[in-house]
Amino acid sequence: MGRSPCCEKAHTNKGAWTKEEDDRLIAYIRAHGEGCWRSLPKAAGLLRCGKSCRLRWINYLRPDLKRGNFTEEEDELIIKLHSLLGNKWSLIAGRLPGRTDNEIKNYWNTHIRRKLINRGIDPATHRPVNDNNNSPNHQTTNTSQTVANSNISSLEVKTTTISFANTTTALAHHLVKEEFEEETKHVVQERCPDLNLELRISPPHYHHQNNSSSSSSSSSSSYMQPQGQHVSYHHKQSLKTGRRNSSVVTSICFACSLGIENSKECSCTTSVNGTTTSNSTGYDFLALKAGVWTTEA
DNA sequence: AATTCTGACAACCGCATGTGA
């Protein structure tokens, strides 16, 4: 019988959106909220497919989008997440507040791929291109993952080994969504067959105090990601440390970016009026804080 | 000045998945 089309294509506009269409869409969503994309175009008076409206809103019109260039920190975070998750752009986007999966995907294809290639790293495998064992079937014999040092030139590619073994139990204590666990576990297993499969990455979780101490924002203390994950506004702000109005500036660690803040893995540094402190028990997961992969102890 | 090339990114398309009747 076949799949019914998502909309009546004969009577819909395609291509670039006009200012008027944007205004109509924004006004409608402000009044009625997101959702019901199939019926939205008609209700909003738009000659567009519901999918097109959804894409336009999520990728361009959403007020919480962070426009502008990617920072070096975001670059490195994308690279590291991609090495773990592969082309799971929505999952990667979930860790980069204000960025969309489409935006990250485009950025990867246009910038980061070339950047990695220039470093002598295969963007698909995250292994050195001149590595003789750089094949999908190659597996190391210990519980580790070999990745390229991100701070070295393509002329002298070194590899370092990272062990996840000691962190997995603690990380597992912060699980929130079982579906996410299973998906992420599956992805990690697929890409890193030699990895301890207890490694899990949890989605961002709600602050126990419900943002009472972490955010000066009132109504927008949390927001819904496209895939339905709430991301705390605290971290949305923290990622861009220079933009905070408060005198308290927080540098987010990777553990927190993965939604396990307040844990002993947290190594966030907090600067209060110029005085920097850090979590003494912090664990710099994947050495993100330093921006480079670290060697196994 | 005209043409071609290239990079960037918005948008589209098809398939997968979730959900409710």
Added chain:
DNA sequence: TTCACATGCGGTTGTCAGAAT
């Protein structure tokens, strides 16, 4: 359990601006 529908996701394409020739 099955089916239809709504939504989400990832790959791909189209378009445009700026650079190069």
